Amino acid sequence: MRITAEDLTVRYPGASRPALDAVSLDVPAGCLFSVLGPNGSGKSSLVRALLGVLPLASGVARLEGRRVDEWKRVELARSVGVVSQSESIAFPLTVSDFVGMGRYPHVGPLSVETEKDRAAVRAALAACDIEPLALRNVTTLSGGEFQRARIARALAQEPSALVLDEPTSSLDIRHQMAILELLRRSADDGMTVLLVTHSLDLAAQFSDRMLLLAEGRVAQQGTPSEVLREEVLSDVYGWPLSVSTDPDSGAPRVAPVRRPPSWVPGSSRRDLPQ
Amino acid sequence: MNRWSLAIGLTVVLAVSLVVGVRFGSVPLSTNDVFAVLRGGGDPTARDIVLRLRMPRVLLGVLVGGGLAMAGATFQALLRNPLAEPYILGISGGASVGAVLVLAFGWAASGSWVLPLAAFAGAILAIAMVFGVATATGRAMDVRVLLLAGVVVAAFFSACITLILSLSTARTVQSAVLWIMGSLAAADWGAVTLTAAYTVPAALLLIAFARPLNLMAIGEETAAYLGTDVERVKRAALLVAALITASGVAVAGVIGFVGLVVPHAVRLLIGPDHRALLPLSFLAGGAFLTLADLVARLALAPTEIPIGVITAFVGVPFFLALLRRSLTSA
Numbered sequence: 027m028r029i030t031a032e033d034l035t036v037r038y039p040g041a042s043r044p045a046l047d048a049v050s051l052d053v054p055a056g057c058l059f060s061v062l063g064p065n066g067s068g069k070s071s072l073v074r075a076l077l078g079v080l081p082l083a084s085g086v087a088r089l090e091g092r093r094v095d096e097w098k099r100v101e102l103a104r105s106v107g108v109v110s111q112s113e114s115i116a117f118p119l120t121v122s123d124f125v126g127m128g129r130y131p132h133v134g135p136l137s138v139e140t141e142k143d144r145a146a147v148r149a150a151l152a153a154c155d156i157e158p159l160a161l162r163n164v165t166t167l168s169g170g171e172f173q174r175a176r177i178a179r180a181l182a183q184e185p186s187a188l189v190l191d192e193p194t195s196s197l198d199i200r201h202q203m204a205i206l207e208l209l210r211r212s213a214d215d216g217m218t219v220l221l222v223t224h225s226l227d228l229a230a231q232f233s234d235r236m237l238l239l240a241e242g243r244v245a246q247q248g249t250p251s252e253v254l255r256e257e258v259l260s261d262v263y264g265w266p267l268s269v270s271t272d273p274d275s276g277a278p279r280v281a282p283v284r285r286p287p288s289w290v291p292g293s294s295r296r297d298l299p300q
Numbered sequence: 301m302n303r304w305s306l307a308i309g310l311t312v313v314l315a316v317s318l319v320v321g322v323r324f325g326s327v328p329l330s331t332n333d334v335f336a337v338l339r340g341g342g343d344p345t346a347r348d349i350v351l352r353l354r355m356p357r358v359l360l361g362v363l364v365g366g367g368l369a370m371a372g373a374t375f376q377a378l379l380r381n382p383l384a385e386p387y388i389l390g391i392s393g394g395a396s397v398g399a400v401l402v403l404a405f406g407w408a409a410s411g412s413w414v415l416p417l418a419a420f421a422g423a424i425l426a427i428a429m430v431f432g433v434a435t436a437t438g439r440a441m442d443v444r445v446l447l448l449a450g451v452v453v454a455a456f457f458s459a460c461i462t463l464i465l466s467l468s469t470a471r472t473v474q475s476a477v478l479w480i481m482g483s484l485a486a487a488d489w490g491a492v493t494l495t496a497a498y499t500v501p502a503a504l505l506l507i508a509f510a511r512p513l514n515l516m517a518i519g520e521e522t523a524a525y526l527g528t529d530v531e532r533v534k535r536a537a538l539l540v541a542a543l544i545t546a547s548g549v550a551v552a553g554v555i556g557f558v559g560l561v562v563p564h565a566v567r568l569l570i571g572p573d574h575r576a577l578l579p580l581s582f583l584a585g586g587a588f589l590t591l592a593d594l595v596a597r598l599a600l601a602p603t604e605i606p607i608g609v610i611t612a613f614v615g616v617p618f619f620l621a622l623l624r625r626s627l628t629s630a
Contacts, residue, residue: 077525079521079524079525098529099524099527099528099529099530100528100529101527102525102527103526103527104527106525107525108525110521110522110525113518113519113521113522114519115518116380116381116382116518117376117377117382117517117567117572118571118572119571119572119573120571123571123573127514127515127518127526128526130514130515130526130527131526131527133511135508135511136508183526
């Protein structure tokens with residue numbers, strides 16, 4: 027599924043600047059696309075605008091060439107799996123019922139789940155390494171386990187695109203890598219993956235393309251080595267960063283450095299007293 | 301517990317409560333008397349008691365109790381609040397103002413339909429006020445605004461009731477308090493028919509919303525991403541549940557705790573899947589209210605205790621135990 031946006035602009039009532047200011051992007055099928063940027067730069071707003079749950083001030087978001095507001099929610103749910111930034115559970119239910127909710131868009135209102143639905147749930151549980159937790163109550167899971175259950179629910183939708191808002195931020199290194207490997211394989215199989223993340227290094231290793239947001243605007247867009255540049259990143263994040271090349275993968279590697287008192291945002295690391 | 305075994309168990313309990321509710325009362329009847337009446341015979345007094353008093357009364361108990369329990373389960377899911385109950389939007393306050401006005405002005409004498417009609421009108425007014433406030437701000441209905449509007453509207457109606465009662469005679473105050481506590485004593489076939497005509501289709505409609513309600517209980521944004529038309533489901537299900545509540549309050553007064561406690565009990569036994577939770581809450585609520593009404597009739601016979609007292613006497617300890625359990629397991 028191709029996800030495109032032209033000049034997306036979003037304004038929250040009472041805010042001094044737009045949350046998103048004329049953001050355009052084009053994510054073709056089979057692309058793993060990362061959205062980066064500091065807190066409050068508009069990453070989540072971008073995701074919600076692309077998914078049609080946030081009113082736009084101007085611009086247009088399209089999925090498969092069709093305006094997102096022309097999709098029915100249930101059609102959209104059959105094609106796009108979403109892992110939002112957070113969710114809280116008010117009533118306890120089992121992990122397999124929770125993941126099984128990913129099948130709802132495929133089941134008619136008066137019909138029951140079939141073997142195909144159950145197989146999709148089992149495959150999703152296996153892909154996220156949570157089969158042993160299937161009968162556990164979701165409210166008793168650790169943060170990382172719950173996060174994997176949410177990703178499994180999106181996979182159970184058997185979508186042609188996945189949109190994930192900081193899906194690995196509460197995961198340990200092994201599960202973080204396992205989820206990213208899973209997303210990479212899915213993209214290689216033709217799925218469109220849109221990933222919001224703060225892990226610049228991991229994004230650099232796994233992404234085909236990336237977009238760097240700063241205060242609602244596109245600061246940089248392109249391949250990882252085009253986007254992850256020292257001057258740009260230091261300026262956007264307001265902190266000196268050093269970018270090197272990973273000798274194994276050849277991907278850029280980003281490390282924050284200690285900030286001397288004389289450093290001001292906008293100056294690059296090379297301006298620092300050596 | 302398996303949902304099918306609970307379904308069978310509750311069906312049996314409901315059937316027993318119907319039989320027991322018809323068999324026992326302040327006038328003693330034997331089981332043979334009851335069967336004689338059901339076969340078309342029996343003496344005229346027994347026929348009158350069984351057919352004109354007790355049968356409509358137990359059936360109304362099933363409809364009102366089942367309806368309140370189902371409405372409570374729906375409100376809890378849509379408001380994502382385990383403490384939500386059918387009266388949370390001020391429906392009981394509106395209905396009470398309608399009823400108290402009728403009692404204060406002595407209009408109840410003009411016909412048995414006047415009091416329920418006024419209570420229903422008051423309930424509809426409350427629903428209109430709360431929905432009006434919650435949808436005034438824009439295109440999306442915010443459930444937090446809805447809850448606050450419910451609290452404020454309830455406070456307003458409560459003040460109205462206090463004002464009317466403070467200007468009323470002691471007799472009016474007594475009958476108003478008894479009405480507010482709830483009772484199935486006014487049951488007749490007309491009330492049963494009207495309540496059934498609304499509650500049964502409404503209950504089926506809510507069951508058809510079971511999957512979207514499962515999603516809404518997790519969160520509105522997630523529900524949207526999993527294919528739910530959130531605004532449509534929220535408005536439709538809230539309105540249907542509010543109208544079930546209004547029709548129950550109109551014929552039986554403000555019967556508390558059924559709508560709060562029954563869905564929780566069922567959820568503890570079979571989990572939060574509304575495909576099972578809603579129909580089983582109906583069965584459990586119907587059986588609970590019918591049995592509570594039996595206790596209300598028999599405990600101090602021939603004096604009837606308001607049924608709200610019985611549901612609260614059972615409901616309060618149950619709810620405190622539930623609260624303790626949820627606190628210790630957290």
